[in-house]
Amino acid sequence: MKIIKLTNEVSLARDIETGTESQKESVHTIIRKVREEGDRALRDLTKQFDGAVLDRLFVSEAELENAYDHIDETTLKALRKAIENIRTFHYKQKRESWITTHHDGTMLGQKITPLDSAGVYVPGGKAAYPSTIMMNVIPAQVAEVEKIIMASPPDQEGNLSPVVLVTAAELGVEHILKVGGAQAITALAYGTETVPAVDKITGPGNIFVALAKQAVFGDVAIDMIAGPSEIVVLTDDTANPEYVAADLLSQAEHDEMASAVMVTTSAEIAERTKLEIEKQLSRLPRKEIASASIADYGAIYVAETMQDAVEAVNKLAPEHLEIITKNPHSLLGSIRHAGAIFIGPYSPEPIGDYFAGPNHVLPTNGTARFSSPLNVDDFTKKSSIISYSKEAFMRDANDVAAIARLEGLEAHARAIDIRKKKSDDE
Amino acid sequence: MKIIKLTNEVSLARDIETGTESQKESVHTIIRKVREEGDRALRDLTKQFDGAVLDRLFVSEAELENAYDHIDETTLKALRKAIENIRTFHYKQKRESWITTHHDGTMLGQKITPLDSAGVYVPGGKAAYPSTIMMNVIPAQVAEVEKIIMASPPDQEGNLSPVVLVTAAELGVEHILKVGGAQAITALAYGTETVPAVDKITGPGNIFVALAKQAVFGDVAIDMIAGPSEIVVLTDDTANPEYVAADLLSQAEHDEMASAVMVTTSAEIAERTKLEIEKQLSRLPRKEIASASIADYGAIYVAETMQDAVEAVNKLAPEHLEIITKNPHSLLGSIRHAGAIFIGPYSPEPIGDYFAGPNHVLPTNGTARFSSPLNVDDFTKKSSIISYSKEAFMRDANDVAAIARLEGLEAHARAIDIRKKKSDDE
Known part of the structure; x- marks a missing residue:
């Protein structure tokens, strides 16, 4: 796992398989x-x-x-x-x-x-x-x-x-x-x-x-066409490197293209997590897959400040985000882009993959900027309801016809006028 | 405007311009x-x-x-x-x-x-x-x-x-x-x-x-790639043909590809609306466009019963639906597919196009079966939040690890076990 000093250039972007x-x-x-x-x-x-x-x-x-x-x-x-x-x-x-x-x-x-x-x-x-x-x-x-x-x-x-x-x-x-x-x-x-x-x-x-x-x-x-899975773990110097390593590997074992990234304010935790990953990796049944993922798409970014670290997370817009810091809930407001946010040391990603309740179908490859987890809304649709009374119609008729004519749509205006005239005549 | 006895074969499907x-x-x-x-x-x-x-x-x-x-x-x-x-x-x-x-x-x-x-x-x-x-x-x-x-x-x-x-x-x-x-x-x-x-x-x-x-x-x-605009007007024998004709024409003037359809239980209202359309059409500034739309994509379907008429509306799944019947609100529950529903004689479509409040960006070409009007949700996204306490984690750990192993994902199970073991040891 590479350890990299954080700059503005963080990205989860990978070439997604688009088919031959x-x-x-x-x-x-x-x-x-x-x-x-x-x-x-x-x-x-x-x-x-x-x-x-x-x-x-x-x-x-x-x-x-x-x-x-x-x-x-x-x-x-x-x-x-x-x-x-x-x-x-x-x-x-x-x-x-x-x-x-x-x-x-x-x-x-x-x-x-x-x-x-x-x-x-x-x-x-x-x-x-x-x-x-x-x-x-x-x-x-x-x-x-x-x-x-x-x-x-x-x-x-x-x-x-x-x-x-x-x-x-x-x-x-x-x-x-x-x-x-x-x-x-x-x-x-x-x-x-x-x-x-x-x-x-x-x-x-x-x-x-x-x-x-x-x-x-x-x-x-x-639904979405899902890309390879991703995790970002955000930590400070209070995180347990054994836990973080295990969580990164649980993502890496999915797929050689999966991405496991840590963003931390602690150079020491970065080093210790790197060592833990090597140790745990060697004992995994799917170690070939996980190794490839870690080598190609894994990274540990070390940030100067928590603010920089959070900004990097928002740039990455990860599918899964774990926050393992001293006061993890306090960061919730500043996280703008993430599919699912796992807070604290006892919320490893598998809890959400299988069990806690929220959906595990999540936006990948940065699309958490504008997409959501699969949810109940995705299986419903909305219809607008408009029921005008005669009184309300008469009050608004001229305004509506005026805007219709502004747009050059005379038949729209006449659908209003024909009712207005009839009602005026009554 | 063709008057057609209603069968099961109703459709708004048109060839959508997909570009050369x-x-x-x-x-x-x-x-x-x-x-x-x-x-x-x-x-x-x-x-x-x-x-x-x-x-x-x-x-x-x-x-x-x-x-x-x-x-x-x-x-x-x-x-x-x-x-x-x-x-x-x-x-x-x-x-x-x-x-x-x-x-x-x-x-x-x-x-x-x-x-x-x-x-x-x-x-x-x-x-x-x-x-x-x-x-x-x-x-x-x-x-x-x-x-x-x-x-x-x-x-x-x-x-x-x-x-x-x-x-x-x-x-x-x-x-x-x-x-x-x-x-x-x-x-x-x-x-x-x-x-x-x-x-x-x-x-x-x-x-x-x-x-x-x-x-x-x-x-x-x-957002969606919008197709040509559509209206379906659902009526019984209480509808005013002048109003219905004006509303159909307000859609037809948009575009030669626009579709204006009436579904009615009254053969008499069908005939009278057809005549009204001819009368009003001749006086429209955009009569060339509206004529083409009415000729190619307009239709008046006459249904045996209101139930048949409603079923036809659901098959059409129109962008705009007007209900102009004796008791229009009572039909709301049986309308399953429509972008916007305009209820009663004083809710002509232009009221909604410009003024009432609901959005006029609506699903076309039958996509109201699964799509919604443009709305505030479209400019937000959701993130799931999962924050497990140690107590809850210890209770659920074995179940989560069991499902992970069922799926053959050992590293997922170990991210659970490593925490469980550490806590058991304490």
């Missing part, structure tokens, strides 16, 4: 095929890419029930507690429609309506990701989205992992499509004979999933 | 030039496209003051009242950060932070659009965005219209860039010597502006 021409070509071929051939294409492509011959495209109730036999009680208890915490937090995000009523009879308001339907993509492969399911499904459920379709690629036997199935069952997800990749995204976007088209697709995936989401964007809504 | 290859090439050339040459490119391109030799790129205080000489008192009063109404409505959208505190010392929350900066594009040309300025600037101001940069193309003398300047001045916009097109969008996205880069760019524009916004999207946030 051949990958884009493949995705467009898949999209065309699924739109033309529907379910048949889903079966063919699942055979081709996942090696599975699917009997039925959707998980059956029996499969869901049997999955419980493969989960131990401790795991189930942990998953249930996580679900409860995540639900509790997201319920607080829920917003109601509102309306204002005025003495003149006018009513103005904002109606909040859930999306009709949402699709949640869950990556497959060797690992199972129960947290992905929770973090994408729960905000949609809290928003009261009526139809939620989950999609995940099966193994060669055509099965999803028991952990994935149990997590979905615990959440009450009823429709689980055993299809992955660009073919799943296309089915969710446009529908097939058995897969209903949804209004929004969320969830992470490989480059083919990301390219497919970009391609269908506009016809349906999508 | 040559237009895309031009935009990319402009973007490259502005990124490389900065202010010099802005001057060169403004000379080339607008015929104006700019002395300074930004509007001066003297220009703002002088603009008031060209605005009459009535207009100024109308603009001021509109600004007041729009501000009042948008203040109601404002959200506060929140935090929950727990007995075990844990705090969880959601911090709302305004974007640091926003750019607002205002089209130029023959007409001036004060409402565009208000509808884009006010939500940003209410969100407390510190730096707002407006950009609009100048006339050949290098001036902006007095109405535009006065509206900006009334709103307190301090930075007004006299540059338009793709060059303005690039300057706002990446900055130049004198133009600061912003976090988000909003506002309508021609195809070059739209293509430039698409190209910079990701490096900065943008």
Whole structure:
């Protein structure tokens, strides 16, 4: 891990994988095929890419029930507690429609309506990701989205992992499509004979999933295209280097492109954390990945003052920020850009990744400047409500017509005048 | 205007202008030039496209003051009242950060932070659009965005219209860039010597502006790329055909691609509205545009029942919906998809376009299924807050580590274990 004296030049910017021409070509071929051939294409492509011959495209109730036999009680208890915490937090995000009523009879308001339907993509492969399911499904459920379709690629036997199935069952997800990749995204976007088209697709995936989401964007809504994960740990001389090192490594193990950065006011803590990283790194199962990440995208910046350090954090606009300082809460007001802020020595990032309640789908690559964690609002939309009374209309008519004519839109003005004249005549 | 018996096949879908290859090439050339040459490119391109030799790129205080000489008192009063109404409505959208505190010392929350900066594009040309300025600037101001940069193309003398300047001045916009097109969008996205880069760019524009916004999207946030405008008027046999016709025409005059649609349960009102449209159309200054829109994208659908009519409206998911029926408010719950809902005979769309308070930047082309009117949230972002106490950490540590290991992320589990062990040892 490099230790660098802080200057103005801090950045998390990395080259994000945008797909090769051949990958884009493949995705467009898949999209065309699924739109033309529907379910048949889903079966063919699942055979081709996942090696599975699917009997039925959707998980059956029996499969869901049997999955419980493969989960131990401790795991189930942990998953249930996580679900409860995540639900509790997201319920607080829920917003109601509102309306204002005025003495003149006018009513103005904002109606909040859930999306009709949402699709949640869950990556497959060797690992199972129960947290992905929770973090994408729960905000949609809290928003009261009526139809939620989950999609995940099966193994060669055509099965999803028991952990994935149990997590979905615990959440009450009823429709689980055993299809992955660009073919799943296309089915969710446009529908097939058995897969209903949804209004929004969320969830992470490989480059083919990301390219497919970009391609269908506009016809349906999508969440962000997430870049590699990032953490910035902000410390002073009170931080425990063992903790900081462990937290940096927990980010670095995700991906060779992941970025683990420390910003500190203490040169001593910088040195000690660097040594701790080396020590802990050597004992990690995923040490190859973590080493590459630390070498290429890791850094420890040493700042002259806490103010400089905070300014660097705001420039970095990290996905995850940990503040481990003497008085960490006092810095909250000065942090302008971060996806999630973990405060104090007992809030390591994994607490938020899995358990505390806030969402782990967060803006990466500096987009925390203008983007938010996935949240309940993302599964609703607003409609404005305008209800004018005759009295209010008559009062405002001339002003409205005047502005319409200022913009050269005579028919707009006449839609006002025709009512005004009629009412004046009465 | 065609009268059509309602079937399941209703749609507002139109081919949206996506730009020719040559237009895309031009935009990319402009973007490259502005990124490389900065202010010099802005001057060169403004000379080339607008015929104006700019002395300074930004509007001066003297220009703002002088603009008031060209605005009459009535207009100024109308603009001021509109600004007041729009501000009042948008203040109601404002959200506060929140935090929950727990007995075990844990705090969880959601911090709302305004974007640091926003750019607002205002089209130029023959007409001036004060409402565009208000509808884009006010939500940003209410969100407390510190730096707002407006950009609009100048006339050949290098001036902006007095109405535009006065509206900006009334709103307190301090930075007004006299540059338009793709060059303005690039300057706002990446900055130049004198133009600061912003976090988000909003506002309508021609195809070059739209293509430039698409190209910079990701490096900065943008609002939607708006399609042609739309209205659907839902009526029963109580509607006044003169009003409905005037409202449909007020939409049709925008653009040959605009869509004006009526959905009614009354065949008689359908016929009478059709006749009224012909009558009113012939007297409109923009009758060529409105005729083309009505002929190509206008329709009157006659439904058997109000339930069928409402279902058609939800399928159309219109940008603007007027409900002119006997008991219009009672239908609000069954309308699931519409950008803005105008209720009753005294709420013609221009009331909302200019004056009532809600935003006129609305989702088009069916995207009201999943998108919202421009609003204060669009100029803020959320950050999650996670502050665990030692007590809460010790309680949850095993559960968190268990889920981390379930996902195969050992370093995540160790970031938990290292703290747990240390605390157990104490």
